[in-house]
Amino acid sequence: MPPSSSTPPPPGRRRRLRYSNLSVAICYAEGMPTNESDFLEKVASSHLFGSIVLLAKSGNLSPIELMIEWSRTSFCFYATSRVDKGLISELQNQNWRVLSVANECSIEVPGVLNVQRLQELLLTLATLMKKELCGSSVLVIGYIMKKSREEDFAKRGAFPIYPSKGSLIFVPLSFEIPLSLQLQEVDMVLHKITDEIVKIDPNCSIDFPKGISFSAGMSEIIRFVEEHPDFCIMDPFKNIYPLLDRLQIQKILVRLQELGTEGKPKLRAPYSCKVDSFHNGELDKHLVEANLSFPLIVKPQVACGVADAHNMALVFQIEEFSNLSVPLPAVLQEYVDHGSKIFKFYVIGDKVFYAVRDSMPNARFLKPSSGGEALTFNSLKTLPVATNEQRPQTGAEDGKLLDADLVEEAAKFLKGLLGLTVFGFDVVVQEGTGDHVIVDLNYLPSFKEVPDSEAVPAFWDAVRQAYESTRGNANAQG
Numbered sequence: 434m435p436p437s438s439s440t441p442p443p444p445g446r447r448r449r450l451r452y453s454n455l456s457v458a459i460c461y462a463e464g465m466p467t468n469e470s471d472f473l474e475k476v477a478s479s480h481l482f483g484s485i486v487l488l489a490k491s492g493n494l495s496p497i498e499l500m501i502e503w504s505r506t507s508f509c510f511y512a513t514s515r516v517d518k519g520l521i522s523e524l525q526n527q528n529w530r531v532l533s534v535a536n537e538c539s540i541e542v543p544g545v546l547n548v549q550r551l552q553e554l555l556l557t558l559a560t561l562m563k564k565e566l567c568g569s570s571v572l573v574i575g576y577i578m579k580k581s582r583e584e585d586f587a588k589r590g591a592f593p594i595y596p597s598k599g600s601l602i603f604v605p606l607s608f609e610i611p612l613s614l615q616l617q618e619v620d621m622v623l624h625k626i627t628d629e630i631v632k633i634d635p636n637c638s639i640d641f642p643k644g645i646s647f648s649a650g651m652s653e654i655i656r657f658v659e660e661h662p663d664f665c666i667m668d669p670f671k672n673i674y675p676l677l678d679r680l681q682i683q684k685i686l687v688r689l690q691e692l693g694t695e696g697k698p699k700l701r702a703p704y705s706c707k708v709d710s711f712h713n714g715e716l717d718k719h720l721v722e723a724n725l726s727f728p729l730i731v732k733p734q735v736a737c738g739v740a741d742a743h744n745m746a747l748v749f750q751i752e753e754f755s756n757l758s759v760p761l762p763a764v765l766q767e768y769v770d771h772g773s774k775i776f777k778f779y780v781i782g783d784k785v786f787y788a789v790r791d792s793m794p795n796a797r798f799l800k801p802s803s804g805g806e807a808l809t810f811n812s813l814k815t816l817p818v819a820t821n822e823q824r825p826q827t828g829a830e831d832g833k834l835l836d837a838d839l840v841e842e843a844a845k846f847l848k849g850l851l852g853l854t855v856f857g858f859d860v861v862v863q864e865g866t867g868d869h870v871i872v873d874l875n876y877l878p879s880f881k882e883v884p885d886s887e888a889v890p891a892f893w894d895a896v897r898q899a900y901e902s903t904r905g906n907a908n909a910q911g
């Protein structure tokens with residue numbers, strides 16, 4: 434089904450087509466200047482598209498015959514900005530749907546669908562395909578997240594426009610065209626709302642979403658959802674806001690003690706306390722009350738969504754608080770010696786996966802190099818990962834210390850508490866005690882380490898389940 438055009442779509446959209454699970458070909462007229470046709474050929478080959486020279490023969494078949502051949506096996510779309518009535522009617526006779534895209538003269542040709550702006554093309558294709566596939570339970574999922582995350586998902590084949598087994602069609606929501614129109618066409622919105630945070634007001638006491646400025650597009654979606662309570666959204670915003678606040682995360686994790694884990698390692702939240710200032714004369718008293726002793730890891734209370742949410746420090750003695758650069762308010766946490774391995778758990782619908790990543794070494798390796806000053810780092814960019822010599826030679830190395838069943842139970846418990854479909858959390862196993870300590874909770878992580886063959890189907894199942902349970906709830910209430 435080749436959407437085709439005499440000029441190729443811009444790079445972002447080309448990339449989306451490349452990972453769309455559609456067969457795409459670029460058509461161009463015979464006799465076009467060589468530099469232009471060379472460019473189109475290059476675009477086609479670099480994006481794994483086909484290319485067709487209209488009018489010229491390809492093997493035994495003329496291009497028209499070739500295109501007709503395609504329409505016998507699948508349904509086809511021809512997207513063009515040029516009106517060639519002869520070609521159009523010939524294609525239409527063979528069941529091609531013709532889309533006239535961004536056609537300045539907007540000539541009305543019977544049966545041709547006018548798509549005013551290129552930005553509308555993918556959603557138009559999605560809605561047409563959903564109609565064609567009626568009878569099956571196809572859903573159109575509009576998504577919004579930062580470009581790099583979209584690309585990660587798309588490259589893994591998680592965002593097909595032509596639905597695969599999961600019968601889900603994924604289309605990006607565009608902020609360049611009215612969102613209300615797009616939202617009417619999609620069955621559900623998948624979002625990583627924290628990717629759309631522009632600013633968090635530092636003068637506001639933390640009570641999210643108060644004080645958060647979202648991008649204009651995200652704000653419009655939030656408004657739309659408020660005004661249309663029946664609109665289906667994967668994971669309600671209100672269930673995600675707690676994960677923006679490390680104090681709320683802590684409150685959730687403390688509830689892990691409700692899980693009976695007799696005869697198993699202890700599964701728990703790290704001991705923590707919140708501070709508004711590092712210059713409080715009573716800090717040492719607070720530490721004792723919170724069962725905390727040095728070394729401590731200091732994290733901003735704002736957990737994600739802004740660049741400095743990942744600026745942290747390891748503090749070895751009280752004096753080191755005097756000019757600490759971690760944003761306030763902050764959370765002080767016991768530093769758990771964990772043999773430099775962290776277990777990244779991912780809950781994707783009903784499935785739980787985990788991966789092992791290198792992590793920080795035991796504190797004794799970090800202390801000497803800190804020279805009386807706190808060790809500051811950005812956890813996404815400059816995490817002080819253990820060197821070979823700092824890693825223990827046994828146990829933690831290959832995850833032997835991890836009780837995966839226990840954490841899986843915790844994952845299900847957390848899923849119920851959070852009311853979220855896809856989330857991740859970080860587990861460290863404390864040296865000596867074997868305590869399993871959950872130090873972080875994240876909404877919609879990229880779970881890159883989970884093999885695509887497992888992660889993608891689990892993700893599709895999760896998306897469908899989220900849709901069905903939201904619909905089910907709405908019907909039950911209505």
Ligand SMILES: O=P(O)(O)O[C@H]1[C@H](O)[C@@H](OP(=O)(O)O)[C@H](OP(=O)(O)O)[C@@H](OP(=O)(O)O)[C@H]1O
Pocket residue numbers: 581582627628736737738739742777813857873875878879880
């Ligand atoms: O951007 P904010 O909202 O601050 O949150 C970050 C980003 O989403 C990271 O993704 P990316 O690196 O793609 O930006 C993600 O890494 P992963 O996607 O590797 O999980 C982090 O998860 P953790 O590393 O699990 O904390 C998460 O805390």
Ligand SMILES: Nc1ncnc2c1ncn2[C@@H]1O[C@H](COP(=O)(O)OP(=O)(O)O)[C@@H](O)[C@H]1O
Pocket residue numbers: 703730732736742743766767768769770771775792793812813816859861872873
């Ligand atoms: N309490 C802790 N004890 C030991 N190491 C920790 C602790 N908390 C975090 N870490 C280490 O610091 C990293 C970043 O902390 P985390 O809370 O996961 O922040 P982020 O949200 O930036 O991922 C973790 O992946 C882990 O390696």
Ligand SMILES: [Mg+2]
Pocket residue numbers: 859873
């Ligand atoms: Mg983390």
Ligand SMILES: [Mg+2]
Pocket residue numbers: 736737873874875
């Ligand atoms: Mg995090």
